[in-house]
Structure formats: C-alpha cells, structure tokens
Amino acid sequence: MRTSLNAPDPREDPLRLDHQLCFQFYAASNLIGRLYAPVLARLNLTYPQYLVMLVLWEEDAQSVGAIGKRLHLDTGTLTPLLKRMEALGHLSRQRDREDERRVRVSLTASGKALREEALHVPEIMTRGQDLEELDALRRTLAGVVEALCGGKAQA
Amino acid sequence: MRTSLNAPDPREDPLRLDHQLCFQFYAASNLIGRLYAPVLARLNLTYPQYLVMLVLWEEDAQSVGAIGKRLHLDTGTLTPLLKRMEALGHLSRQRDREDERRVRVSLTASGKALREEALHVPEIMTRGQDLEELDALRRTLAGVVEALCGGKAQA
C-alpha cells in the first residue's frame, strides 16, 4: 500500500527504530532494571544479584553452571558477580568434594533471611498494574525466550 | 486454590524466577543481543552502536541529548560510545556554533554508506518468523516501554 509511485512510505522503512522489536526488548529491559535498582538497593542487591538470589532461594547449593543455565549467563559474568555477593555476605562458594571442577554456591544465614525482605518486592513492582495482563505478557515472553535459546541448543 | 492446609502451592511463590515478568525481559534482551552480535560484527558495529546508527539514518546531525532521548540512554553511556564510533569512522562529533553546550553527531560518508549494508539486517534476524505475530508483540511492548518511561516523566 505505497502512497505513490517510487516514493517509499517512510513507515515501511525496515530500519526505522520504532519498527524494531529488538529495540523494544532492549529499552524495556533497561528501564525495568532502573525501576528495580532503588528497591533492591535496600536489600543490598543489584538486579542481576537479585536474580541469583531467586535461583538460590528456590534451590540452595547449586553449581555456578546450574545458576548460569537458569539465567542464561556464562561464568565470565557469574564468577565475578558471585564473588561480589560473597564479599557482601549473601552467599559462600566452595569446591565440590565429589567433583573438584564444580563450585557449589550456598546461601549464608543472612542470605536466607533476606528472602523475607524480598517477599514484597514483586508486589511493589507490580502495584497498580493489571496482574492478569502482566501474566499473559509473561507467558508470551517466556515463549520468545524459549524460542531464542531453543534455536541455539540449550539443554 | 491452595492444595491443602498451610502447604503453599510452590507455583504461587511470588519469588519464583519463572513468575517474574522482569526476568523474561532481561533474558530476552540479552539473548537478542547475542543473536545480533555476529551479524552486526560484519558492519563493524555493536548492538547499541547499531541503534545509534538507526537514529542517525532517520535524521542526521542530531545532538547527543536527542539521541539519548530516543534510545533512553544518558550521556554516561552515549559519550564514550559515540567516541568509539567516531574512532571507527562511522560519525563525527562537533560543538554546535549556535549553542556551544550542544554536540552535533553527524554521519560520515562511510557511516551513510553503511546503511545499504544494514538494510538486510532486519530480514536476516526475522527470517522464518511470523511477521504479523512479531509486529503484534512489538506494538504490545511499545506500550510497555511507553508506560515505563511515561510513569517517570520523559518529555
């Protein structure tokens, strides 16, 4: 549905920023991170650190690789991040006796206790939103994520 | 709809990673960046640099602030990024004569020429996908982004 002859409708330009789905993900992810920061700062956590805590609160003493598989992050990101969290007292890292290649990441007492403080974070962040709508979007995006990492393997 | 007595359905745990909409955005954004990287590397661009080029291909000679408003990035991110792009020969930065506070960012000849190479990037990245579906998702996410930055001002 061109407007006329060879003059291309600028709205059909494939390189228009507003046409890029990837940019909406990029912008939303950055903006969400900025929204969480002040809330998580009160728990002495950054946003990626909060995600690690979510993984460990579900199941303690996981390996670095298991955490990485869950969050789609590699050791280049996780190793220094986990060291910072260890320094903050949230968790401890120790080589697995059974398999010395592995490092088990375990919550400290304060790391476990922090879960109580974190319980209200989801509520704060979704306050005033339509929860049904957010959940529908979450399911849609979970499918996108699945497709993105399912396409390039991912056990 | 609890299963029994005081045993909470683990699926209702508000801190479950899979329940977090924010995580789906985070994971998708990271995975998308990883998918674009090898394609953009052939244009000598990173993903954020590609976004800057999209902005400048739409309208050349914009100020740092105008680019930042479009991408939701501040000068702490943009200034060094633009300097790297200048060093790569994609663009030039010069103080505005009218208002010496401003810095105008202009495409070089090779930066303009790079647009031809970039024209097929969206097609490569969306190959095999349902374009109607992607566009519906893009519109949904554009609304989310709008709500996220509309809530905290944004002129």
Place this chain on the structure above:
DNA sequence: GCCTATTAAATTGTGCGCAATATAAATTGC
C-alpha cells in the same frame, strides 16, 4: 593404566549502562 577428549570455572579484555559529580554555556530575574 595412559592418553585424549570433554567438562567446569576462572581469567582477560572490551564495551556497555547508570548514578553521581563536574564543567561550562545559555537563560532568567532583577
């Protein structure tokens, strides 16, 4: 058993993101 291949983390180097601060130019008030 021994050698090769595989697996798990750590390390290195580069490029973002962003809060906080600094610097400097334009605008406003009076």
Place this chain on the structure above:
DNA sequence: GCAATTTATATTGCGCACAATTTAATAGGC
C-alpha cells in the same frame, strides 16, 4: 548588565555481559 538558575555534555567509578582463552579435573577409548 550581572548573579543565580537551568541546560547540555563530559567524567568518574562501579557492576554487569560476553567472546576468547586458560587452567584444572573427570570421563572414555584402547
């Protein structure tokens, strides 16, 4: 006009992300 405020960019410091490489331990083939 000139001080005070506002606006635009740069700088500093820290914490991710990630590709590529390295180191070390286990598993497999023979």
